[in-house]
Amino acid sequence: MEKAFDFAQSEERAQDTWRNGGGFADGKTSAEDAASSYSIVMPPPNVTGVLHMGHLLNNTLQDILIRMAMQRGAAALWQCGTDHAGISMQSKVEKELLAKGLDPKKMPRETFLGHAERWRDSHGNIILAQLMRLGVCCDFKGKVHTLDVDYARTVLHGFVKLYRRGHIYRGRRMVHWCPQSKTALSDEEVLTREIDGFLWRVRYALADGSGRHIDVCTTRPETIGGDVAIAVNPNDPRHGDLVGCRCWRPFPREQIPIVADGSVDMTFGTGALKITPSHSAVDFEIGQRHGLPLREVMLEDGTMNALAGDELVGLDRAEARLKSVEVLRGMGCLISEEPHRSAVGIGERSGVPVEPRLSEQWFLRYPSVELAMRAVEGGHIRFFPDHWKKTYSHWLNNIHDWCISRQLLWGHRIPVWYRRGEDRTNVENLHVSVDGPGDEENWERDSDVLDTWFSSAFWPLGTLGWPDQKRMAEKGFSKFFPTDVLVTGPDIIFFWVARMVTMSLAFLGENVPEERIGEIVPFRDVCLSGIVRDERGRKMSKSLGNSPDPIGLIDRYGADSVRFGLIAASPLGQDILFDEKSLELGRNFCSKLWNACRFRSMQGPANALRNFDAIAAAAAGGADFFDRCILDDLAKGLGESRKLLKSDGDGSASRYDFQGSLHALVRFFRDDFCDFYVELCKWRLKKWPIRKNQTLAVSDLILRTMLQSLSPFVPFITQELWQQLQFGQPGEVLQRVPLPDLAFAIENLKASPAELERCCAFRSLLQQLRSTATGRTAAVLLLEKLPDSERLTDELSDPLIAMVGCKSLQPIDRIPLTLQTVVSPWGRLALAVGEAADGGKMREELAAVRRHIAANRAKLDDEEFLRRAPAHVVDGAQKLLAENLETEEQLASRLDAAGQFSTDSAIG
RNA sequence: GGGCGGCUAGCUCAGCCGGUUAGAGCGCCCGGUUUACAUCCGGUAGGUCGCAGGUUCGAAUCCUGUGCCGCCCACCA
Numbered sequence: 001m002e003k004a005f006d007f008a009q010s011e012e013r014a015q016d017t018w019r020n021g022g023g024f025a026d027g028k029t030s031a032e033d034a035a036s037s038y039s040i041v042m043p044p045p046n047v048t049g050v051l052h053m054g055h056l057l058n059n060t061l062q063d064i065l066i067r068m069a070m071q072r073g074a075a076a077l078w079q080c081g082t083d084h085a086g087i088s089m090q091s092k093v094e095k096e097l098l099a100k101g102l103d104p105k106k107m108p109r110e111t112f113l114g115h116a117e118r119w120r121d122s123h124g125n126i127i128l129a130q131l132m133r134l135g136v137c138c139d140f141k142g143k144v145h146t147l148d149v150d151y152a153r154t155v156l157h158g159f160v161k162l163y164r165r166g167h168i169y170r171g172r173r174m175v176h177w178c179p180q181s182k183t184a185l186s187d188e189e190v191l192t193r194e195i196d197g198f199l200w201r202v203r204y205a206l207a208d209g210s211g212r213h214i215d216v217c218t219t220r221p222e223t224i225g226g227d228v229a230i231a232v233n234p235n236d237p238r239h240g241d242l243v244g245c246r247c248w249r250p251f252p253r254e255q256i257p258i259v260a261d262g263s264v265d266m267t268f269g270t271g272a273l274k275i276t277p278s279h280s281a282v283d284f285e286i287g288q289r290h291g292l293p294l295r296e297v298m299l300e301d302g303t304m305n306a307l308a309g310d311e312l313v314g315l316d317r318a319e320a321r322l323k324s325v326e327v328l329r330g331m332g333c334l335i336s337e338e339p340h341r342s343a344v345g346i347g348e349r350s351g352v353p354v355e356p357r358l359s360e361q362w363f364l365r366y367p368s369v370e371l372a373m374r375a376v377e378g379g380h381i382r383f384f385p386d387h388w389k390k391t392y393s394h395w396l397n398n399i400h401d402w403c404i405s406r407q408l409l410w411g412h413r414i415p416v417w418y419r420r421g422e423d424r425t426n427v428e429n430l431h432v433s434v435d436g437p438g439d440e441e442n443w444e445r446d447s448d449v450l451d452t453w454f455s456s457a458f459w460p461l462g463t464l465g466w467p468d469q470k471r472m473a474e475k476g477f478s479k480f481f482p483t484d485v486l487v488t489g490p491d492i493i494f495f496w497v498a499r500m501v502t503m504s505l506a507f508l509g510e511n512v513p514e515e516r517i518g519e520i521v522p523f524r525d526v527c528l529s530g531i532v533r534d535e536r537g538r539k540m541s542k543s544l545g546n547s548p549d550p551i552g553l554i555d556r557y558g559a560d561s562v563r564f565g566l567i568a569a570s571p572l573g574q575d576i577l578f579d580e581k582s583l584e585l586g587r588n589f590c591s592k593l594w595n596a597c598r599f600r601s602m603q604g605p606a607n608a609l610r611n612f613d614a615i616a617a618a619a620a621g622g623a624d625f626f627d628r629c630i631l632d633d634l635a636k637g638l639g640e641s642r643k644l645l646k647s648d649g650d651g652s653a654s655r656y657d658f659q660g661s662l663h664a665l666v667r668f669f670r671d672d673f674c675d676f677y678v679e680l681c682k683w684r685l686k687k688w689p690i691r692k693n694q695t696l697a698v699s700d701l702i703l704r705t706m707l708q709s710l711s712p713f714v715p716f717i718t719q720e721l722w723q724q725l726q727f728g729q730p731g732e733v734l735q736r737v738p739l740p741d742l743a744f745a746i747e748n749l750k751a752s753p754a755e756l757e758r759c760c761a762f763r764s765l766l767q768q769l770r771s772t773a774t775g776r777t778a779a780v781l782l783l784e785k786l787p788d789s790e791r792l793t794d795e796l797s798d799p800l801i802a803m804v805g806c807k808s809l810q811p812i813d814r815i816p817l818t819l820q821t822v823v824s825p826w827g828r829l830a831l832a833v834g835e836a837a838d839g840g841k842m843r844e845e846l847a848a849v850r851r852h853i854a855a856n857r858a859k860l861d862d863e864e865f866l867r868r869a870p871a872h873v874v875d876g877a878q879k880l881l882a883e884n885l886e887t888e889e890q891l892a893s894r895l896d897a898a899g900q901f902s903t904d905s906a907i908g
Numbered sequence: 909g910g911g912c913g914g915c916u917a918g919c920u921c922a923g924c925c926g927g928u929u930a931g932a933g934c935g936c937c938c939g940g941u942u943u944a945c946a947u948c949c950g951g952u953a954g955g956u957c958g959c960a961g962g963u964u965c966g967a968a969u970c971c972u973g974u975g976c977c978g979c980c981c982a983c984c985a
Binding site for chain 1: 943964
């Protein structure tokens with residue numbers, strides 16, 4: 001074997017092996033009928049996107065789960081694909097066209113879509129190719145794009161169904177409008193940000209010629225042209241007499257009424273509110289209540305129209321605000337200007353303030369909301385960490401109808417046709433279907449497309465062929481739905497997770513009784529990973545430049561190290577602070593794994609022993625208690641690892657503790673196997689050749705099992721080593737090799753409780769002796785053989801010496817009292833270090849032990865404790881007390897003797 | 909204005925349906941290359957578990973209050 005692990009070469013080789021050997025989770029198994037199935041849908045990345053750290057973490061987690069399922073022999077499907085990403089894709093293409101000197105606004109719909117499709121086809125799969133570098137074994141061949149013909153049919157079908165059930169309707173309502181993208185947005189796509197601005201107090205003169213006036217406070221003077229009234233609270237004594245009067249709008253100068261409305265907050269500003277129904281959702285409602293007209297002063301691109309006043313027309317809304325202040329000041333209507341912080345809606349994609357705008361849109365009244373809540377409350381869908389279900393429920397409890405139409409070109413065009421030249425508001429003139437009206441020439445299709453998130457709400461359904469029975473059968477809908485787990489970020493619980501639940505329940509939930517909700521949810525578990533932040537806790541962003549290039553990291557450290565590092569650094573259910581240093585942990589571990597296997601390969605080939613059971617049999621012959629104990633450790637390590645990362649989909653509580661699960665494997669491998677067992681075996685191999693095969697068989701048993709268990713986490717290096725050590729047939733795909741039944745295989749190798757205790761004692765003995773020996777190479781190990789102790793065999797004395805780190809082992813009749821002794825199976829052991837024992841340190845220890853003794857005695861003297869505490873706790877306290885008393889006695893006598901004996905003379 | 913999460917060793921975090929003397933990794937410091945690995949091995953030091961009350965024989969863990977830090981939701985113009 002090579003001296004070091006060459007990840008670049010191994011990655012390529014492993015990919016070949018997986019490609020040729022069915023290494024991807026395409027739902028197929030070698031067995032005719034898999035005993036179980038397991039499925040995950042990958043959150044489809046944006047087709048415009050490039051891989052970022054979040055993808056890396058998220059997909060590593062999914063890959064671990066799916067590989068584990070494959071190892072269990074389950075029919076495992078990991079559906080991947082890409083999302084067409086409506087707004088961001090459209091603006092990207094528009095920008096490219098403008099750069100080429102083409103004006104996207106002036107081209108026909110089809111021309112623009114042609115450009116977009118070409119761009120998508122040439123760049124769209126970059127992100128999946130990048131994911132492949134990470135080693136993910138999703139079903140690349142079965143990838144789905146949300147604009148694929150079949151998937152699009154799913155989406156349109158869903159629309160039509162919901163429309164027919166009365167859940168989708170068209171209406172002229174206030175929506176969030178993005179003047180940059182020139183489309184409506186959903187509530188979720190608008191972020192609220194506190195923005196520092198001003199509050200202007202503006203004077204409106206009464207029209208009765210009395211010289212009286214009413215002042216309003218506003219943050220948006222540019223919309224004054226849209227004012228159609230002033231509203232005051234009917235209970236406000238300051239303005240009560242003005243209700244019913246008319247006043248002058250400053251510009252364009254026109255009389256508007258003063259009305260009374262209970263929703264006006266008397267404590268804010270002057271208690272008078274200017275009513276601009278076309279540009280404020282609240283004002284719109286007030287306007288409706290009072291039968292006020294609408295007066296729109298802004299165009300869809302955010303520039304002011306003629307109604308805004310001669311001074312403002314043509315200006316952008318931001319310029320118009322400044323200008324309007326200037327105009328008001330010139331007119332003497334501006335009473336004051338003070339700094340004011342207010343919450344402003346910002347378009348999630350565009351980053352510009354959105355405008356409330358009245359427009360004709362399609363809305364979805366969410367279906368199955370109640371059921372979606374019950375699905376989670378009843379435990380049919382479980383969140384990890386659990387507390388996210390509160391966020392989910394809170395959102396479902398407070399949702400408004402969803403504006404699903406977008407004034408874009410790129411997306412699923414709404415499957416609605418209007419009879420040409422007829423009144424669109426008349427339902428008679430509407431056609432809603434997936435395939436359109438037969439006589440299309442008489443109809444005109446709705447020009448809007450659907451919100452991208454509307455289409456992704458169908459992801460688990462559509463990728464499995466719903467609602468087409470034939471495609472569902474092909475795709476294995478009955479086998480793979482519901483999916484087992486959804487791994488994603490908590491930031492899209494609203495956007496995606498909750499919406500998928502409502503859709504699945506709505507379409508599959510007809511006539512399903514409550515107890516079977518679990519069969520119609522889109523996924524059983526939702527595992528929310530943290531957000532990857534930089535080492536200082538800041539969100540990674542392009543502008544900060546703190547986001548490393550994932551592919552660059554893979555190039556430099558290797559995919560396994562990146563995966564390992566990310567897992568090792570991500571705490572359970574919290575954001576992860578990414579530091580490149582954590583990748584070094586991964587690299588170091590890979591190196592350790594490589595070297596341990598290299599050491600094994602140096603002892604001779606394992607080629608005769610490809611069969612696990614044969615190895616187990618060879619390991620059993622003549623095994624000593626160290627062999628039995630290391631296998632016991634192995635079983636414990638594996639058990640711990642699996643407990644923390646259960647993914648059987650058997651309904652038992654999983655923890656999705658990836659970090660803990662990996663750590664349990666690493667701990668066993670490094671501490672128990674490499675640093676203890678292998679070190680021990682070095683001498684056994686050297687001094688006792690007759691047991692070589694047996695010893696190597698134990699090693700092989702462990703290495704095989706570890707390679708398999710680690711392979712979901714670090715698939716490349718394990719695949720490479722599996723091949724190099726010839727544990728499997730050439731070309732064998734490691735994730736397809738069934739996990740051995742370890743418990744059964746090592747039945748003959750089970751360590752007895754006594755042996756385990758002895759092994760454990762031996763190791764703690766080593767540790768005690770080492771701490772004394774550290775830094776003292778001249779130390780000599782003393783053995784005081786007791787009458788009933790075992791014989792210390794040659795093959796154990798050498799490793800003992802080596803592992804303690806001393807010079808030699810010397811039998812002695814009586815160990816001096818000054819030395820700390822440990823009891824071993826071969827008698828009492830002590831370390832003579834050639835210098836006087838450290839009395840100061842011993843006195844410290846003695847004081848500590850005495851403190852413990854006092855605390856323990858107090859506890860055991862307390863009758864309440866004895867009466868109320870459970871037996872095992874009392875027993876424990878008693879046992880501890882006894883141990884401490886013994887230690888105290890030993891320490892005391894050593895201290896006592898310290899003055900009388902010198903270690904040098906004892907060795908002589 | 910509501911809601912959620914965090915506060916444990918220098919750093920990042922476990923432990924939290926109460927029970928022996930609070931753990932890990934990294935870092936620090938000390939010591940080590942005898943045929944896997946210095947990308948390594950061994951060892952030491954380091955914490956009144958944010959704060960204050962309460963419940964209990966017993967609290968990092970449960971309850972109440974409170975302080976910081978972060979996030980999400982919300983139409984005060």
